[in-house]
Amino acid sequence: MVMFAGDIDENVDFFFGEAERFPLLNAEQEQTIDQQKWDFAHQALLQLLKDPDGKDFVTEVCCAMLEQPANIEQFAQRNHYFTLKRDLKAIANSKSWLTPTQALIQAVQTGAPETEVLQRIEASQWPATFMVGLAIVAERACGRNRKDTLADALAIWNPSWQTWSFERKEALRRGLMGPVQGYLAARDKLVMHNVRLVYKLAREKQNRGIAVRDLVQEGIIGLVRAAEKFDYRLGFRFSTYAYNWTNQHIQRVCEGNGSLVTYPTHVTQEVNALYRVRNEWMDRRGEEPSLAELAEHSGFTLERVRELTQLTNLTVSIQSDDDEDTNALPESALVDEAANPALEQAQSRSLKRLLEQQLKQLDRREQMIVTARWGLDGRPSRTLAQLADQLEVSRELVRQLEKSALRKLQVDTELNKAFKVLSA
Numbered sequence: 487m488v489m490f491a492g493d494i495d496e497n498v499d500f501f502f503g504e505a506e507r508f509p510l511l512n513a514e515q516e517q518t519i520d521q522q523k524w525d526f527a528h529q530a531l532l533q534l535l536k537d538p539d540g541k542d543f544v545t546e547v548c549c550a551m552l553e554q555p556a557n558i559e560q561f562a563q564r565n566h567y568f569t570l571k572r573d574l575k576a577i578a579n580s581k582s583w584l585t586p587t588q589a590l591i592q593a594v595q596t597g598a599p600e601t602e603v604l605q606r607i608e609a610s611q612w613p614a615t616f617m618v619g620l621a622i623v624a625e626r627a628c629g630r631n632r633k634d635t636l637a638d639a640l641a642i643w644n645p646s647w648q649t650w651s652f653e654r655k656e657a658l659r660r661g662l663m664g665p666v667q668g669y670l671a672a673r674d675k676l677v678m679h680n681v682r683l684v685y686k687l688a689r690e691k692q693n694r695g696i697a698v699r700d701l702v703q704e705g706i707i708g709l710v711r712a713a714e715k716f717d718y719r720l721g722f723r724f725s726t727y728a729y730n731w732t733n734q735h736i737q738r739v740c741e742g743n744g745s746l747v748t749y750p751t752h753v754t755q756e757v758n759a760l761y762r763v764r765n766e767w768m769d770r771r772g773e774e775p776s777l778a779e780l781a782e783h784s785g786f787t788l789e790r791v792r793e794l795t796q797l798t799n800l801t802v803s804i805q806s807d808d809d810e811d812t813n814a815l816p817e818s819a820l821v822d823e824a825a826n827p828a829l830e831q832a833q834s835r836s837l838k839r840l841l842e843q844q845l846k847q848l849d850r851r852e853q854m855i856v857t858a859r860w861g862l863d864g865r866p867s868r869t870l871a872q873l874a875d876q877l878e879v880s881r882e883l884v885r886q887l888e889k890s891a892l893r894k895l896q897v898d899t900e901l902n903k904a905f906k907v908l909s910a
C-alpha cells in the first residue's frame with residue numbers, strides 16, 4: 487500500500503509496514519482492551535493500598551493534593567508541572583472527588599474485603615495515568631527504575647515520595663510489576679491498532695513543509711495520550727475519540743512551522759483566519775484591504791487586527807540586506823560602539839527603583855501580575871496561563887487586570903518623565 491506521494495523516510499515506511507500487522511478494531515474489541523487497561527490500573531492501586539506503607543503513601547499524596555497543591559515554581563522544566571496539572575485537574579478541582587476517596591482510604595484502613603476496595607477505587611474516578619503513576623513511583627522506591635512522565639512530575643513535586651520507605655520492597659515490587667506492565671500493554675495495543683489513523687492525517691498535511699516522520703511522531707504522541715484518557719464506559723468509539731487528539735497534535739506542528747517565533751495556538755489560528763480574509767479580499771478586489779476592512783470582515787476589533795498584522799513582521803534574517811540600495815547588513819547595526827554600559831546600568835537601576843515605588847499604587851493582584859508578567863522580580867516572565875493557575879482565575883481576568891494596571895502606570899507623570907529622560 488502506498489501511503490505517501492514523493493520521497494518518504496524509509497523508517498516511516500517500515501514502521502507503517504509493521505503497523506499493518508495490526509488490523510482495525512471493532513467496537514467490542516476496543517471496549518475489551520480498554521476494560522483490561524482500567525482493570526490493570528485499578529489492580530496497581532489495589533496492590534499499593536494492600537501494603538501498609540503503600541497505604542500511608544497514597545494517603546499522603548491525597549492530602550498533598552488538597553492542602554499543598556503543586557506550584558509551578560517548584561519545577562525547573564515546566565512541562566512536568568503541566569503534565570501533573572493535566573492529570574490531576576479532573577479530580578483535584580472536583581468537590582465530588584473528596585468523599586469517595588475518603589471512603590476508599592477508610593475501607594482500606596478497616597480491612598474491608600478486596601471486592602469492596604475495588605468498588606471504592608472505581609467510584610473514586612481517579613485517572614488511569616494517575617493510578618499507574620503512583621505505582622511507578624512506588625516501584626522506583628523499591629529499586630525498579632521504569633520511565634514515566636507523570637511519575638517524574640510526582641517525584642519533582644515531592645522528592646521524598648520516590649525514596650519512600652517500604653519495608654516489604656521485594657513483595658511490593660513483584661505485586662506491582664504485573665498490573666503496571668498489563669496496563670502499558672493494553673494502552674500500547676490500542677495505539678498500534680489505530681496507528682494508521684496517524685498516517686491518514688499525516689498524509690493530508692504532507693505538503694506543509696514539514697517532514698512526514700515529524701508529523702507521524704507528533705500524531706503518535708497524541709494517539710498515546712488518547713489511549714491513556716479513553717474510557718469505554720462513556721459509550722463512544724476509541725477511533726472517534728482519538729481523531730481529535732491526533733489531529734490536534736499534528737495541526738499544532740503545522741501551525742508553528744516556518745516561524746522563528748512560536749506563538750500560542752489561539753494566536754496562530756487568529757493570524758491564519760486574518761490571512762484567509764485578506765487573501766479572499768485580494769482575490770475579489772485585486773487590492774490590499776485596509777485594517778478597518780479586515781476588522782469588518784474578520785470579526786476582530788480594529789486594535790486586535792493591528793496587533794495581529796504586526797506579529798507577522800517580527801522576524802528577519804540577520805544576514806539579509808538591510809536596504810535594497812546598499813549592502814549594509816542588520817548584523818552591522820547590532821553593536822552600539824558609543825554605548826556606555828555603566829551609565830545604562832545606573833539608569834536601569836534608577837528606573838527600576840522608581841517603577842517599584844510606583845507599583846505600590848496598584849492593588850495586590852495587579853502588582854503581582856505586572857511583576858510576574860514583565861520579570862521585574864528577576865525571574866523569567868510568566869504567561870497568562872501560569873498566572874491564572876496561580877491565582878485560580880481565568881486567563882481573561884489576568885489579561886484584564888494587567889491591562890488595567892498598565893493603564894494606571896501609563897498616566898503616571900513621574901514614570902513618563904523618567905522614560906523621556908532615558909529616551910533622549
